[in-house]
Amino acid sequence: MALTDKDIKKLSHLAKINISSDDELIVLKKLDGIMKLIDTMQKIDTTDVQPMSHALDIYQTLRDDVVTESNQKEKFLQLGPESNEDYFIVPRVVE
Amino acid sequence: MTWDIVIGIETHVQLTTKTKIFSGASTEFGLPANENACLVSLAYPGTLPVLNKEAVMKAIKFGLAVDAQIAEYSVFARKNYFYPDLPKGYQISQFELPVVNHGYLEINNEGVNKKIRILRAHLEEDAGKSVHGIMDNKTGIDLNRAGTPLLEIVTEPDMSSAKEAIAYAKKLHNLVQWIGICDGNMQEGSFRCDVNVSVKPSGSDKLGTRREIKNLNSFRYMEQAINYEVNWQIEQIEDGHDIIQSTVLFNPDSGETKAMRSKEEANDYRYFPDPDLLPLKISQRDIDLIRSSLGELPEECFKKLTVDYKLNEADASIIVSDKKTYKFYQSLVASGLDAKITANWIVGNLFAKLNDHELSIDDCPIAQEQFILLIKRIMDQTISNNAGKKIFDLLWEDPNQNVDTLIDTLGLKQVSDLSAILPMIDEIIQNNPEMVEQFKSGKDKAFNALVGQVMKISKGKANPGQVSELLKEKLTKS
Numbered sequence: 001m002a003l004t005d006k007d008i009k010k011l012s013h014l015a016k017i018n019i020s021s022d023d024e025l026i027v028l029k030k031l032d033g034i035m036k037l038i039d040t041m042q043k044i045d046t047t048d049v050q051p052m053s054h055a056l057d058i059y060q061t062l063r064d065d066v067v068t069e070s071n072q073k074e075k076f077l078q079l080g081p082e083s084n085e086d087y088f089i090v091p092r093v094v095e
Numbered sequence: 096m097t098w099d100i101v102i103g104i105e106t107h108v109q110l111t112t113k114t115k116i117f118s119g120a121s122t123e124f125g126l127p128a129n130e131n132a133c134l135v136s137l138a139y140p141g142t143l144p145v146l147n148k149e150a151v152m153k154a155i156k157f158g159l160a161v162d163a164q165i166a167e168y169s170v171f172a173r174k175n176y177f178y179p180d181l182p183k184g185y186q187i188s189q190f191e192l193p194v195v196n197h198g199y200l201e202i203n204n205e206g207v208n209k210k211i212r213i214l215r216a217h218l219e220e221d222a223g224k225s226v227h228g229i230m231d232n233k234t235g236i237d238l239n240r241a242g243t244p245l246l247e248i249v250t251e252p253d254m255s256s257a258k259e260a261i262a263y264a265k266k267l268h269n270l271v272q273w274i275g276i277c278d279g280n281m282q283e284g285s286f287r288c289d290v291n292v293s294v295k296p297s298g299s300d301k302l303g304t305r306r307e308i309k310n311l312n313s314f315r316y317m318e319q320a321i322n323y324e325v326n327w328q329i330e331q332i333e334d335g336h337d338i339i340q341s342t343v344l345f346n347p348d349s350g351e352t353k354a355m356r357s358k359e360e361a362n363d364y365r366y367f368p369d370p371d372l373l374p375l376k377i378s379q380r381d382i383d384l385i386r387s388s389l390g391e392l393p394e395e396c397f398k399k400l401t402v403d404y405k406l407n408e409a410d411a412s413i414i415v416s417d418k419k420t421y422k423f424y425q426s427l428v429a430s431g432l433d434a435k436i437t438a439n440w441i442v443g444n445l446f447a448k449l450n451d452h453e454l455s456i457d458d459c460p461i462a463q464e465q466f467i468l469l470i471k472r473i474m475d476q477t478i479s480n481n482a483g484k485k486i487f488d489l490l491w492e493d494p495n496q497n498v499d500t501l502i503d504t505l506g507l508k509q510v511s512d513l514s515a516i517l518p519m520i521d522e523i524i525q526n527n528p529e530m531v532e533q534f535k536s537g538k539d540k541a542f543n544a545l546v547g548q549v550m551k552i553s554k555g556k557a558n559p560g561q562v563s564e565l566l567k568e569k570l571t572k573s
Contacts, residue, residue, distance in 0.1 A: 014363055016177050053170040053192070053368040060373035065112050065149035068119030069133040076132050086128040087226060087235030090179040094227055094234070 003032050096333070097297040100325050101305075102260045102290060103252035106267060107245045108277045109221070109285040110153045115242035116220050117144030117187065122244075124283055128226075128237035136223070136241035138182035143371050146171075150244035153276040154194045154218050155377065155385050157246060160274050160392055161213050163198025165382050171218075171372040174364045179236050180223035188247075190366040193217035194375065200270070201394065202262040203408075211263050212251040219245050240284075246276070252291065252302070257321035261314050264288055273393050273418045281312045288317060292324045294332070303328070304338040308345055308352055320345035324352045396421055404434035410442045419456050426463070432470050440470055444487055460494045461487075468498040479559055482507040509558045513565075516549075516557055520566055523548045534570060542567070 008028050012019045019027055077083040082090070115122055118135035134142045158165045172190035195216035202209055223241035225234050248267065254260045268286055271277040278285050293305035308324060311317045323345075328338055343352040393415045400411035414424050420441070427437045445466075449459060459466075469490070473483045486501050502508055523545055524531055533541035549562045 010363075014175070014365070053374050054370065054372075056373060058373055059376040060146055062148035062151060063119070063145040065114050065147050066119065067114050067121045069121070069131075071130045073127075073129045073132060076137060077129065082233075084230070084235070087229065087237060088129070088179075089230065089233050090236055092227070092232045092234050093179055093225055 003028055003035060007031075098294045098325075098329050099297050099299070100255050100257075101252045101293045101295065101302060102254040102256075102321065103305075104250050104254070104260060104263060104291070105289040106248045106264070107221075107287045107289075108157075108248060108267075108271050110150050110244040110246055110276055111278055112147055112149045112153070112244055114147055116147050116150050116218065116244035117242055118142075120242065126239060128235070129239060132238040132241070136182070136238045138184075144187060144369075146372065146375065147244060150218060151194070151375065151377070152381070152385060153244075154216065154246050155382060156274050156276055156389065157216055157248070157271065158195035158198060159382070159386050159389055160270060161195075161198030161200055163213060163216070164196045165377055166192060166194050166196060167377055168192065169194045169217075169375045169377070171369045171375070172366045173369045174219075174366055176364060178222065178225075179234065180225045180238070180241065182223075182238070182241075186220060186222065187369055187372070188219035188366075189217035192374075194377070200263065200266055202259065202266050204256075204259045204262040209253075209259065211253045211259075214249045214251050216246050216248040219247055221245050252293075252305075257318045257325070260290060260321055261318050264314060264317060269393055269416060274389065284312060287312045290317060290321060292321055292328070293338070294325060294328045303332075304340050306338065306340065306352075306354070307342050309342055309355075311345060316345055316347055319347075319350055320352055323350060327352065393418075393421075400434075400438075404428070404438070406435065406438050410438045413442050413446065414438060417456070423456055423463075427467060427470070430467050432467060433474055436474060437470055440466075440483075444484060448487075448491060461490045462494060465490055465494070465496075465498055472498060472502065476509055476558060478502055478507050479509050479555070481559075482509070482555065506554075507556070509556055516553070516562060516565060519549050519552050519557065520562065520569060522552070524566075524569065531570065542570075545570075 005024055005028060008019065008024055008031070011031075012027075077085075077088065080088040082088070110116075112122060114120060115131075115133070115136065118133050120131050120133035120136065123131065135144060155165050157163075169189060170192040171187050173185040174188045174190070175185040177184055193215045196214075198213040198216075199210045200213060202211055221240050221243040223236055223238040226237060227234055229235045250263065254263055268279055268281075271286070272279040280286070288311045290308045290311060291305045292308065293303035295301060295303040306324065306328070308320045311320060324343070331338060339354075341354045343354050345352050396415045397411050400406045400414060401408055404411075406414070413420075415421050424437065424441055427441075428434050445456075445459065449456065469483055469486055472478050473480055478486070482502075482505075485505070485507065486498055489501055490496055490498070527545060527548065530541045530545055534545065545566060546559065546563050549566065550557055550559060553562075
């Protein structure tokens with residue numbers, strides 16, 4: 001499957017990454033290379049192979065339901081680009 | 096043309112854990128903004144999610160309660176979308192391999208039982224909250240709720256009316272509280288429903304295009320929203336328009352549903368397994384352990400009440416509407432009280448009073464032993480049911496009083512002595528010849544009036560059942 005510049009526009013929109021028109025062709029070529037690699041892998045017969053969802057063949061360890069974090073609101077709010085005494089402040093997201 | 100309505104429901108149930116699903120930050124509700132924010136919910140680089148065992152146990156508990164399969168192996172996935180109250184840029188959820196599969200819940204709608212199939216239930220994290228209007232042209236972000244564990248429960252499209260949908264939602268709401276996995280607080284958002292609605296020509300095999308009504312957190316709104324949506328869709332089709340698959344919001348003020356702007360729903364979530372989380376394995380030992388702690392489910396309790404105790408379905412469903420009420424009822428019956436009289440007293444008197452004062456059964460001021468004694472005195476005919484109500488009111492006002500003392504001081508002891516009652520009956524018959532005539536010509540009202548008169552001169556102490564019996568005997572004989 002060959003990618004088109006339309007795909008690149010859609011992906012950059014979904015990923016919220018601006019790609020200049022100069023870079024578009026470069027990104028297209030790189031991603032197309034990756035897609036070709038995937039196409040090659042798709043040709044391998046995996047009928048009898050159990051799908052893996054993780055590179056490691058082990059299971060996760062669970063955590064006990066015990067509070068370990070303390071209130072560090074003041075410190076956290078200072079780290080945001082903008083905040084008032086209670087909230088992180090971002091540009092308005094509804095009209 | 097007639098139409099079939101097809102409804103499926105997705106419910107977000109907030110699990111009652113002390114900490115968030117992937118971090119040790121508290122989930123306490125109602126704190127000032129961002130006091131429960133933590134490095135994981137803020138998505139700081141280098142942090143990693145660690146799954147909360149309690150959330151998994153509660154998901155399994157739900158699965159067992161709806162007779163579902165618990166996945167031995169399940170996987171967490173990233174659902175990618177951008178919104179400021181989701182700092183990571185993705186929600187951790189489950190996609191291909193959820194923890195619970197293929198269960199069912201049996202609902203009763205207007206006397207008809209129906210199985211609603213549950214397709215799946217998966218674990219996921221909640222997002223934070225966006226707060227608008229605190230500053231001009233700005234939005235505030237509160238991450239207290241970010242990372243709260245949710246179980247999303249998805250049905251098959253098995254409901255075919257707003258009433259069935261409500262019956263399902265109520266049943267589910269009752270169940271998740273009963274098994275102790277959710278506090279059920281709808282105002283605080285602990286139980287929210289998304290309802291998928293479509294219509295198709297009656298009997299057609301082909302499903303219509305659905306629209307999804309988002310975030311309903313009241314049963315009343317749910318019913319209004321579904322009814323509006325169904326009528327709207329039928330009108331559209333009959334007018335020759337196609338239904339476009341979309342997400343809609345219900346506006347309680349106008350009673351209407353309205354599609355969200357297409358920009359907001361142009362989602363392409365690009366799910367993929369989260370490399371930060373290893374697959375989840377659930378052992379048979381854990382499943383067995385949880386199964387043994389599950390206890391009686393509301394369904395079984397309802398059957399016990401209607402079959403063994405012969406309560407009517409309305410009373411039984413009120414008693415099993417919450418586990419505390421059921422336990423309270425059971426402990427009263429276990430102390431030797433009559434099952435039906437006790438049910439009448441709980442549903443008719445106690446609940447009326449609790450509702451008037453907006454209290455729950457935990458807050459009932461009357462001590463259980465006094466409540467038991469009160470019902471005992473009615474059962475052994477020491478007092479009439481009406482006198483019982485009087486005492487109940489007094490106990491409510493002053494819980495330190497004692498039932499037997501109140502009976503004595505108020506002189507409420509019922510007179511069941513024939514030699515005392517018979518002269519009163521004779522007196523009333525003699526003094527009310529007109530009423531007696533009316534009764535004989537077939538007017539039942541006159542009879543009730545005569546019983547009332549006897550009760551009046553006995554100052555309410557005569558046993559009304561006995562008076563009625565004796566009076567009838569006298570009147571029909573003479």
